[in-house]
Amino acid sequence: MIDDDEDVLLAAKMLLKKQGHHVIIEKNPKKIPFLLHNDTYDVILLDMNFSKDITSGKEGFYWLEQILGHDPSAVVILITAFGDVEMAVRALKAGATDFILKPWQNEKLVATISTAIRLKKSYNEVDKLKKAKEMLEEQIGRPFGEIIGQSKAIQEVFTLIDKVAKTDANVLILGENGTGKELIARAIHQRSLRKDNSFVSVDMGAITETLFESELFGHKKGAFTDAREDRPGRFELANNGTLFLDEIGNLSMSLQSKLLSALQSRQVTRVGANQSMAVNIRLICATNMPLHKMVQEGTFRQDLLYRINTVELHVPPLCDRVEDIPMLAQHYLNYYAKKYHKHVTAITPEATDKLKRYAWPGNIRELQHGIERAVIMTDSATLQESDFLLSRTVSSSPNSNTLNLDEVEKTAIVKALNMHNGNISKAADELGLTRASLYRRMEKYGI
Template sequence: MIDDDEDVLLAAKMLLKKQAHHVIIEKNPKKIPFLLNNDSYDVILLDMNFSKDITSGKEGFYWLEQILAHDPTAVVILITAFGDVEMAVRALKQGATDFILKPWQNEKLIATIATAIRLKQSYNQVDKLKKAKEMLEEQISKPFADIIGDSGSIKEVFALIDKVAKTDANVLILGENGTGKELIARAIHQRSLRKDNSFVSVDMGAITETLFESELFGHKKGAFTDAREDRPGRFELANDGTLFLDEIGNLSMSLQSKLLSALQARVVTRVGANQAIPVNIRLICATNMPLHKMVQEGTFRQDLLYRINTVEIRVPPLGERVEDIPLLAQHYLAYYAKKYHKLVNTIASEALDRLKRYAWPGNIRELQHAIERAVIMTDSATLQESDFLLSRSLTSGPANNTLNLDEVERTAIAKALQMHNGNISKAADELGLTRASLYRRMEKYGL
């Protein structure tokens, strides 16, 4: 509440502190920008006249404009001792939520504020739903939502999913790159009691140290240079739903501490704000890194590992589920044939045999890309062995003794990927390349 009459402020605070968690009073309207940058408010009560002998309300309208420029969803109730119907109508037209005359009746003031708070809550809910909708649309646009397979090893994973899904137990999914860890996480969510709420996925390996808190916990407008609006973090967006933290093994020790604090307290505080926000999430994490070994080496917090792995699920690499390769290949063939409007519907038996003999260091993701490329390049209704650019060094059979530089480079890259179980960073280090350079070469050679 901003009013130049200290007696009015104190009286209002005494009344309202029984109705609200926190009441802030201020005499000087010039402090409004500071207050708005420092915290968020459900309702703002704003006096219209701050200079003696001025009853026009110009100051109130000025500060109303400033508040709404900072936050278009701000709920502002204007108060004045010199109002009339014309001024009230103007206040509402300029964005005020309501208009109250002094001296007010306590019951009327409380009822007006209660209505305004409900309006603010609806604004917050709309904003949250909008952000969640954007994320949901992004997730839906991903091509494959189901786990394909009939092998014994993948059936064991299905059994674990069924056991753990209906609980709220934290789950840690372990597996090589490209094995479908996120699909496992989505399957758990879709079978859980939270399935009607958001599934929010975060790639922890892609978040920089400086943006970690903003991405996960949210920020207030003006908290840093690019913070142009209030933004909820991923924890808030996942409230009552599932939060999936992918590549959690890539977090530095300092970020692990911040994450652990949020998970233990089940509250988050937006960057630039003071108010703690409670969150209710189901946590699923995934990594291709050996977390238990990292705990022994002192690069991953043991207490964080205990927090995130009530249940562990290991996703087998494609090499352990060779019998699933024909099913997966046909699935991707149907998808990409439709996507690229190609009349391709079968894979020759010789080609399937080669796919089954290949080591697949990039796992299902590599198979997916191999099928996509083959569909694009083929002129036939049936994919042939020659349509697949697979390294012979990773396929059981005669050794490839070529001295062709491209083949040598391709073989070296494939071996590095196999050696490091598809881990791009480690393979790039092994080859003396940057990640970007390795990605370009993988694309060039269809790896």
């Protein structure tokens, strides 16, 4: 508290000490720079007029400017006489938080300071969140964040992300489970003009028929039994940002119709509400299902497919980017070694070769879990071949003389996989199968 009246300072200090506050008082405003430089304050009480300038308030404005110049988030309460209310209002416009009239009422002073302290705490929380955001952005600041790789296949994905991100085009991301489709969606958002707004992710496969409208469009209090309060839906939460609908291929035809209606009108109506509201979203969808084939089979709406796939982006499976496996493995090794406080720093060349030979039907997610398990179980500083228990290695083939159709099919699959070094896409082409069909057969035969 800065005031040239020592009696005022002492009275305020005694009152505020009783409230549990630590109070610094100062008569000379010229010491303000020194005080600000050597300590931080939750609230600063500043008199508007000092002995050299009794009524104009110029000194108060000057020192207010100096305080805010040092700390723009400083909470400054001005102290003024009855006749200076108009001047105090001008000071609020100049950046002061509040003002107190002399002579003050003790209850009013305490209440004003309590409110100011809560405001300062909120400023501090915002500052913490801002710094945390900056740290996070710094951590993911390298191109495409956690999307790791240098292979031609993943570089083509990077190129397409850069092309589509700055537009508002709807994007459909296709790829197998575990390939990192959500990371791709987040990378598009981070490079878009909406990057400062929300990225809202929805797992469409986890939403039941009964909760679909409530989850996506929101609901009003009392709309149904458990609706105890108004709740915005995912569309509202993503307003002016990006809405990511994962596993969109799992939606039933009736839910596809409701989704299409919202996408066409760009309006949603909360369950239990009578009025719709406009939403401005950038839509990104993802699935591991063959939507084009599902359209032909009548299990996915063609008009919805047209709506969501202005641009299609195919994420390559891990077996199509084998050269990225060492880099990915080292990344997860570093992460889990730190997480589990293990001194594990490397992977032997033999173990790396084993990882590169494996087909990885679970893609990057399976690799991640494999590295995590190996880090947990190893007693060595280097991961060995034996640390990786890969469940479906392509190694042996059944008796070639059998006429059993299952055995013949299994033999053909193993040969195709060996011929193409575990590359699922090439093996599927060799066998005349789709990738999904090949995976089903590999599951069936335990390959």
